[in-house]
Amino acid sequence: MPIRSPASRTGRPRSATADAAILAATRAALVELGWSKLTLGDVATRAGVAKTTLYRRWAGKNELVVDAVAELFDELELPDSGSLAADIEGVVLQFAAILARPEAKSGLMAVVTEATRDDALRSRIRASVVDRQKRLVVEGRSRAQERGELPPETDPAAASRTEDLIFDMVAGAVVHRTLVSGEPVDEEWVRGFTLVLLRGLAGETAHPAAG
Amino acid sequence: MPIRSPASRTGRPRSATADAAILAATRAALVELGWSKLTLGDVATRAGVAKTTLYRRWAGKNELVVDAVAELFDELELPDSGSLAADIEGVVLQFAAILARPEAKSGLMAVVTEATRDDALRSRIRASVVDRQKRLVVEGRSRAQERGELPPETDPAAASRTEDLIFDMVAGAVVHRTLVSGEPVDEEWVRGFTLVLLRGLAGETAHPAAG
Amino acid sequence: MPIRSPASRTGRPRSATADAAILAATRAALVELGWSKLTLGDVATRAGVAKTTLYRRWAGKNELVVDAVAELFDELELPDSGSLAADIEGVVLQFAAILARPEAKSGLMAVVTEATRDDALRSRIRASVVDRQKRLVVEGRSRAQERGELPPETDPAAASRTEDLIFDMVAGAVVHRTLVSGEPVDEEWVRGFTLVLLRGLAGETAHPAAG
Amino acid sequence: MPIRSPASRTGRPRSATADAAILAATRAALVELGWSKLTLGDVATRAGVAKTTLYRRWAGKNELVVDAVAELFDELELPDSGSLAADIEGVVLQFAAILARPEAKSGLMAVVTEATRDDALRSRIRASVVDRQKRLVVEGRSRAQERGELPPETDPAAASRTEDLIFDMVAGAVVHRTLVSGEPVDEEWVRGFTLVLLRGLAGETAHPAAG
DNA sequence: AGATAACCGAGACGGTACGTCTCGTCTTGAT
DNA sequence: ATCAAGACGAGACGTACCGTCTCGGTTATCT
Numbered sequence: 001m002p003i004r005s006p007a008s009r010t011g012r013p014r015s016a017t018a019d020a021a022i023l024a025a026t027r028a029a030l031v032e033l034g035w036s037k038l039t040l041g042d043v044a045t046r047a048g049v050a051k052t053t054l055y056r057r058w059a060g061k062n063e064l065v066v067d068a069v070a071e072l073f074d075e076l077e078l079p080d081s082g083s084l085a086a087d088i089e090g091v092v093l094q095f096a097a098i099l100a101r102p103e104a105k106s107g108l109m110a111v112v113t114e115a116t117r118d119d120a121l122r123s124r125i126r127a128s129v130v131d132r133q134k135r136l137v138v139e140g141r142s143r144a145q146e147r148g149e150l151p152p153e154t155d156p157a158a159a160s161r162t163e164d165l166i167f168d169m170v171a172g173a174v175v176h177r178t179l180v181s182g183e184p185v186d187e188e189w190v191r192g193f194t195l196v197l198l199r200g201l202a203g204e205t206a207h208p209a210a211g
Numbered sequence: 212m213p214i215r216s217p218a219s220r221t222g223r224p225r226s227a228t229a230d231a232a233i234l235a236a237t238r239a240a241l242v243e244l245g246w247s248k249l250t251l252g253d254v255a256t257r258a259g260v261a262k263t264t265l266y267r268r269w270a271g272k273n274e275l276v277v278d279a280v281a282e283l284f285d286e287l288e289l290p291d292s293g294s295l296a297a298d299i300e301g302v303v304l305q306f307a308a309i310l311a312r313p314e315a316k317s318g319l320m321a322v323v324t325e326a327t328r329d330d331a332l333r334s335r336i337r338a339s340v341v342d343r344q345k346r347l348v349v350e351g352r353s354r355a356q357e358r359g360e361l362p363p364e365t366d367p368a369a370a371s372r373t374e375d376l377i378f379d380m381v382a383g384a385v386v387h388r389t390l391v392s393g394e395p396v397d398e399e400w401v402r403g404f405t406l407v408l409l410r411g412l413a414g415e416t417a418h419p420a421a422g
Numbered sequence: 423m424p425i426r427s428p429a430s431r432t433g434r435p436r437s438a439t440a441d442a443a444i445l446a447a448t449r450a451a452l453v454e455l456g457w458s459k460l461t462l463g464d465v466a467t468r469a470g471v472a473k474t475t476l477y478r479r480w481a482g483k484n485e486l487v488v489d490a491v492a493e494l495f496d497e498l499e500l501p502d503s504g505s506l507a508a509d510i511e512g513v514v515l516q517f518a519a520i521l522a523r524p525e526a527k528s529g530l531m532a533v534v535t536e537a538t539r540d541d542a543l544r545s546r547i548r549a550s551v552v553d554r555q556k557r558l559v560v561e562g563r564s565r566a567q568e569r570g571e572l573p574p575e576t577d578p579a580a581a582s583r584t585e586d587l588i589f590d591m592v593a594g595a596v597v598h599r600t601l602v603s604g605e606p607v608d609e610e611w612v613r614g615f616t617l618v619l620l621r622g623l624a625g626e627t628a629h630p631a632a633g
Numbered sequence: 634m635p636i637r638s639p640a641s642r643t644g645r646p647r648s649a650t651a652d653a654a655i656l657a658a659t660r661a662a663l664v665e666l667g668w669s670k671l672t673l674g675d676v677a678t679r680a681g682v683a684k685t686t687l688y689r690r691w692a693g694k695n696e697l698v699v700d701a702v703a704e705l706f707d708e709l710e711l712p713d714s715g716s717l718a719a720d721i722e723g724v725v726l727q728f729a730a731i732l733a734r735p736e737a738k739s740g741l742m743a744v745v746t747e748a749t750r751d752d753a754l755r756s757r758i759r760a761s762v763v764d765r766q767k768r769l770v771v772e773g774r775s776r777a778q779e780r781g782e783l784p785p786e787t788d789p790a791a792a793s794r795t796e797d798l799i800f801d802m803v804a805g806a807v808v809h810r811t812l813v814s815g816e817p818v819d820e821e822w823v824r825g826f827t828l829v830l831l832r833g834l835a836g837e838t839a840h841p842a843a844g
Numbered sequence: 845a846g847a848t849a850a851c852c853g854a855g856a857c858g859g860t861a862c863g864t865c866t867c868g869t870c871t872t873g874a875t
Numbered sequence: 876a877t878c879a880a881g882a883c884g885a886g887a888c889g890t891a892c893c894g895t896c897t898c899g900g901t902t903a904t905c906t
Contacts (some may be wrong), residue, residue: 005881008880009883010872010881011880011881012869012871012880012882013872013882014881014882015883017884026859034327035330036325038388039861039862040861040863041861043874049884050883050884050886051863051864051884051885051886052865052884052885053882055863056882061269085298102328105327106327106328109320109324109878110324112390112391113324115322115390116313116316116851117245117317118244121395123238126393130391148860155353161403164401165400165403165407166345167392168384168387168404169380169384169386169404171383171387172380172384172385172386172388172391173379174383174881175387176379176383177375177379177383179323180336180337180379180382180383181379182333183375195411196408197411197413199410199413200410200411200412202405202410205403216850216851219851220903220905221848222849222902222903223849223850223901223904224902224903224904225850225852226851226852251894252891252892259853260852260853261852261853262854263851263853263896264852264853266894267851271893435876435877436876437706437877456747461865461866462866463867464866465737471877471878471879472879472880472881473879473881474869474870474878474880475877477869478877482867482868483867524749524750527749528746528749531745532814534742535739535742538667538735538738538742539735544815548814548815555783558736586810586814587822587825587826589809589814590800590806590810591826592840593807594806594807594808594813595801595802595805596808597805597809598800598805600762601749602745602758602759602763602795603748603759603801605797610833611798614794614795614798617833618802619833620833622829622830622831638856641854641855642857642898643853643854643898643899644853644897644898644899645856645857646856647857648856651857672887672888672889673872673889674888681858683857683858685891686858686887688890689857714856735889
């Protein structure tokens with residue numbers, strides 16, 4: 001979602017293909033060079049576009065990379081495998097597969113780092129990347145409740161709290177294993193992780209946050 | 212652990228105070244400017260040192276910041292509070308408190324990002340920062356087993372696997388909540404997280420794959 | 423004298439007022455910004471005209487400024503004051519007054535500079551600006567000969583040479599004093615200059631170029 | 634005369650050869666490209682020097698070109714040919730020869746143009762280029778007075794005024810013929826010009842205002 | 845005591861990328 | 876065919892840091 005042009009119906013319209021070319025070039029540059037050696041001039045050249053065109057649409061490297069990486073996560077899907085454990089394992093594996101790609105690794109982590117000092121950037125990341133995935137947690141949880149694998153949740157605030165917790169635990173563990181531990185997120189690890197998570201959540205609502 | 216001088220006993224020895232001044236200046240610059248706007252020239256000026264002196268001891272920005280941030284985690288301690296849940300909660304809160312400091316946030320995340328394309332840097336981080344904390348997991352787990360809160364572990368490989376899993380889950384969840392979700396790691400969240408983690412781990416080895 | 427449209431009688435005719443608006447805007451921009459900071463985009467905006475319109479009529483900055491400046495010199499007139507000295511003084515003062523205006527200074531000098539590497543531009547300047555003033559030299563000289571203040575000239579080639587010399591001396595001295603010396607061309611200076619010039623020319627044809 | 638370093642005896646001293654290389658590269662670029670297409674990046678490349686080195690010593694294109702061109706005029710000498718007319722003709726021919734070189738034409742005119750809106754630049758030009766030549770007028774005039782070719786001058790203020798006038802007339806006429814008229818300053822033209830000038834100056838002080 | 849050697853500060857050096865500006869062209873819809 | 880509007884590819888601008896180098900001068904240990 002590049003910067004919008006100030007509403008006007010006159011003048012030459014922006015090239016529709018340029019956006020796609022720029023985002024693709026950004027991902028290619030991330031793969032080859034990584035975040036810190038990626039330059040906007042190089043991205044422009046790869047995209048066959050002038051630097052000005054790029055700056056007209058994105059405020060800087062951070063915003064550009066957020067958009068370039070966000071597209072990668074659109075392919076995530078919740079498999080309907082019949083059991084909660086299998087659903088979780090499937091989505092975690094998909095997520096890990098995306099995160100293993102170098103453009104995702106370099107790019108996502110870098111913008112998260114930058115976001116520690118830039119609230120607008122953090123919002124952009126949450127909107128473009130994180131909140132779009134949260135639907136997986138919500139949907140998976142509701143399916144499991146229909147199947148009776150998880151107790152029904154009546155308090156919506158508590159449900160939201162639990163969803164946030166699940167999300168932090170799933171995304172956090174996968175990211176940490178991939179990027180910090182540097183170990184692969186393989187099926188064995190996913191089974192062990194899912195087992196702990198589900199067993200932990202099983203009695204969750206019985207003794208709510210009050211513990 | 213700056214670059215060693217090539218063994219020689221002649222010549223003027225390196226200033227002992229310069230190292231400390233440089234690391235402190237690096238943390239100060241991280242707080243004020245964040246990773247991306249931190250420059251080595253500025254660090255040198257803050258430390259009252261010439262750029263040459265800095266480059267003589269560290270290969271670059273990455274290595275310098277790893278060392279500057281690693282010192283922050285030396286203060287982590289495992290509280291002996293009598294129960295596994297309280298131990299975990301205590302150490303998680305400590306960890307979150309350090310991670311909430313801007314120099315840790317900016318610095319640690321940034322070098323982890325850089326490490327995605329630099330194996331030597333990843334090793335340096337694991338050695339300086341991560342492995343030093345893993346003792347907390349090992350020690351906490353062993354205490355809990357002595358108290359009968361966790362089943363004893365006979366297979367050392369499985370024990371190692373479990374320790375890694377715990378570490379990824381704890382560190383990952385805290386980091387994700389702090390940096391991505393942007394929410395505080397307060398006592399309420401820690402209680403909920405610990406509850407899920409412990410309940411998940413409780414039957415772990417008893418029914419390894421039973422689900 | 424903008425670029426002509428390729429002969430055609432169909433389509434929308436060019437706006438007649440646009441030319442005048444553009445030349446006036448050019449002079450205004452020269453006053454405010456000077457040659458080097460004058461941009462065609464800015465001129466177009468000032469004139470309430472699109473850049474395209476401007477480029478359709480002039481090849482570039484140089485040609486535009488020549489036309490804008492040339493108009494300034496149309497107001498030069500040879501006063502009929504009865505004596506050659508007074509005629510010259512009058513016209514030199516007029517010329518100096520125009521040259522003192524910032525749009526003339528910046529603009530004229532700049533295009534002359536550009537013309538050192540562009541023969542077409544030099545021709546344009548000579549046609550638009552210089553030759554139009556030479557009539558003053560011719561006319562003044564002929565009047566003075568009628569009055570007996572200058573000896574009659576029989577050889578037309580020698581006459582042309584002398585006219586060129588006079589023109590270089592008058593224009594050169596005024597320009598140099600105004601722009602290089604940075605001193606005002608006031609009545610005192612003009613009297614001194616005219617005295618030297620006339621006394622020098624008085625015996626000119628008695629001992630022609632042979633010396 | 635590049636920008637001076639803030640007085641300090643520490644640090645690496647400036648490269649002595651860089652200045653000469655930069656000025657020579659500037660002249661070469663003026664010859665090839667002319668003023669308007671000359672870029673500082675290109676000059677730096679030609680000189681085998683970084684752009685920063687160039688900006689450390691000169692404030693911009695204008696100042697650099699003034700210095701580059703000023704060096705050209707150092708070779709001017711007043712020939713001692715025994716007669717005032719011959720002296721003048723000699724120096725005018727030398728001056729015209731320098732001015733005919735493309736680096737002098739483009740460069741000098743351009744900075745004079747820029748100086749119409751920049752007083753500091755005008756002072757720099759006068760100091761570096763103009764005043765250094767004025768010695769020729771002073772010295773030639775004094776020699777001619779010794780030889781009795783010009784009447785002695787008692788009033789120093791009037792002498793200064795006359796010198797300024799001579800200078801404006803000589804430099805102005807040569808510059809105008811070379812750059813505006815676009816005609817060569819050959820021996821014939823110089824003889825004619827010198828004749829007019831000398832005859833005009835001959836009675837100058839004898840009948841100060843008689844006309 | 846003197847020589848030797850690595851250190852120190854300062855700051856200039858050749859580079860590279862930045863984000864902005866202007867160029868002259870092109871593409872719209874409307875006149 | 877012209878117009879206003881504005882996006883486009885191109886490339887120079889002047890600045891900021893990079894990591895290296897070259898100075899004069901300062902401590903140390905080793906003769």
